[in-house]
Amino acid sequence: MNRLISIFAFSLLLHVSASAAEALTLDQALQLLKAKNLEIKAAAFDERSAKEDIDAVSGKNWGTLxxxxxxxxxxxxxxxxxxKLTSREATFGDxxxxxxxxxxxxxxxxxxVQPTDLNYPGYRNLFQSKxxxxVPLFTGFMLSSYTDIMKKIKELKSLDKHKIEKQKKYELKKSFYDMALLxxxxxxxxxxxxxxxxxxxxTEEMIAVGYAKKVDLLEVQAKxxxxxxxxxxxxxxxxLLYHYISFLLxxxxxxIQTPSSEVSMPKISDAEILAHNIDLQKAATGLKITKDMLKVSQAAYYPTLGAFGEVATADNTFLGNADEHxxxxIGARLSWNLFDGGIDAAKIEKSKIEKLKMQSxxxxxxxxxxxxIAKIRTEIEGVDVEIASLKKELELANAIYENYEGxxxxxxxxxxxxxxxQSAQIEKILQLQIAKNKRTEKILALEKLANGED
Known part of the structure; x- marks a missing residue:
């Protein structure tokens, strides 16, 4: 019998250990989030697409063949x-x-006299291979400016991806801490x-000896x-939280293995938050794009220069006498728009206005x-006071309930x-949970606002 009990206990221990091993920790979940979240994957594809746009624009510098x-x-x-002239086969008879x-x-x-051979020739074929x-030699810095713009757009896509990662990380962490509070x-x-x-x-025992009434038991059962x-x-x-965590991952x-402690207040200054904030980085990149767009507009004041080279052969049969024919x-072309009624000047002025607007x-x-930041910090301070007060009130409610029960x-x-x-005791528990949820949400919101590595 003792042997059977030992085997059962050992099997139970293995089952508990396996279940604990299967429980997903927050760190593991954050790693899975980066690899498996569908929104993050979609943002990564946008980033790769922007990289191809850079190659597409910069490739124009190499010309076309x-x-x-x-x-x-x-x-x-x-x-x-x-x-006949193209295939170098014209004769005086023509x-x-x-x-x-x-x-x-x-x-x-x-x-x-009208020359019949010239005016009414027979059918003729032409097979020309060319x-x-x-290649553009100078475009008034337009191509280089467009390449810079595409690079900055790629930076924006990278920042978008990073922002989505931080948003999903925030949602995942909040779900874990919500689960811990639950x-x-x-x-x-x-x-x-x-x-x-x-x-x-x-109460049932007291009813049996006549010290309590049926209504007392009904009150207890209702509660x-x-x-x-x-x-x-x-x-x-x-x-529902498990469903949402499954969706995120x-x-x-x-x-899951819930965090053992409450989320701590991040030690980060306002200046550090501004330095890491993704929205500000995107705005700064947008400002750089407006400067490049101004350069694109100013390119209209410069001439453009391009060169070309061409080899061809022609015959009335495909590749017939190709070497002889x-x-x-080769050539080059210079183009310079000297006057367009002030259109280019208006476009440049508009680009300058857009740059000033972006700066503001x-x-x-x-x-x-x-x-x-100031609002969140103030709210966290208020919630901290509320939580400290509710903990004391819950402690008092527990003591009062025990006293009244006796x-x-x-x-x-x-x-x-x-x-x-007892109702007051339950109310304090729920109020404390709501306050802790609020505190967790505010702290994670502050971390998300910083958008830096936690």
Whole structure:
């Protein structure tokens, strides 16, 4: 028998150890969040897409190399003569010399004779292969400015990704601390429920000996039902939290290891928060973009210079006599817009206004964040005082309930008095949970506002 008990106890210990090992810690959850959260993955794709935009713009500096293959058939006089010239196969006969040398009888002026070979040629094919390279040599700094803009847009996408990571991290941490507070409240309510069970048994015994009435038992049972209802609500909230944690981590989570202590107040100054705040970093990057956009507008005042080179071959058959019929062209083009009715000047002025506007928005964002910091810090100080007061009030409510429970047994107070004191005890527990939730939310909000590594 002892051997069986030992085996059972050992098996139970292994089961408990396995369950504890499966419980997800906050640190493990934060690592999973970075790897599995779908919103973070989507933001990472946006960041990669922005990187490709940089390559697309900077690639224009290298120019374009295009290959063109034309295939045509025509009896249009201009086309046929042009096809022959392109393939270097034109002859004097194509100019109508046959009609010039043997004009029709009675012709007094051979210059009026229409050359049939030139005006009514037969069908001819053209197969032309062409390779062309074009490169911009100077664009008034427009391409370099656009490349800088794309780089800063990529920075914005990176900041967006970082912000989403911090937002999801905030939501995950808050869920873990909410779960810890729920567990604490459930534990306290279970103690109260145990006391109610004891009080219920005591009341039944007192009814049996005539020291209590049936209505006293009904009051106790009603209060027990109320506490059980609160426990069911809290268990439902736990299930919802598990569902939300599973959603954040993109996998099924059934057990977590709740934090053992309350979230601590971060030791970070207002200046450090401003330095790490992602929204301010985004605003500063936006300001840099407006400066680059001003450079783009000013590029209209500069000339643009480009060069090109082309090699081609043509024949009435595909690649026929390609080497003999080859040709090349090289050249450059300078373009300079000297007057456009003041349109470029207006665009430059608009870009300057946008830059000034962005500067004021950055300053406004700083002041707005400082206001939020001051508000959160003040609220945390107030909640700390509230929590300290509620802890003392709960301690007093527990002592009063125990006192009234003993006095009820001595018939010094009624069951209604005991239930009232117990209601006050439960109310303080719930008020304390709400206050702790509020404090956790405010501290995590302050960390999120800093957006730095915790």
């Amino acid at each position: 295009t290959f063109t293959q034309d295939a045509a058939r025509s009896n249009d006089a201009g086309n046929v003569f042009g096809f 100019f109508g010399f046959a009609d010039f040398l043997t004009p029709p009888p009675g012709t007094t002026n051979v210059l009026t 390779l062309r390279y074009e 567990d604490s409240s459930i534990k306290n309510l279970n103690k109260i429920l145990d006391n109610i069970h004891i009080l219920e048994n005591t 027990k039902g109320n506490v059980e209802r609160l426990l069911v609500q809290m268990q439902s909230n736990k299930k 993109n996998q099924k989570v059934e057990h 080859k040709a090349y062209t 928005q950055v300053e406004l964002a700083k002041k707005g964040i400082l206001l939020k 006095r009820y047994k001595e018939k010094l107070v009624s069951m209604s008095d005991v239930i009232i004191k």
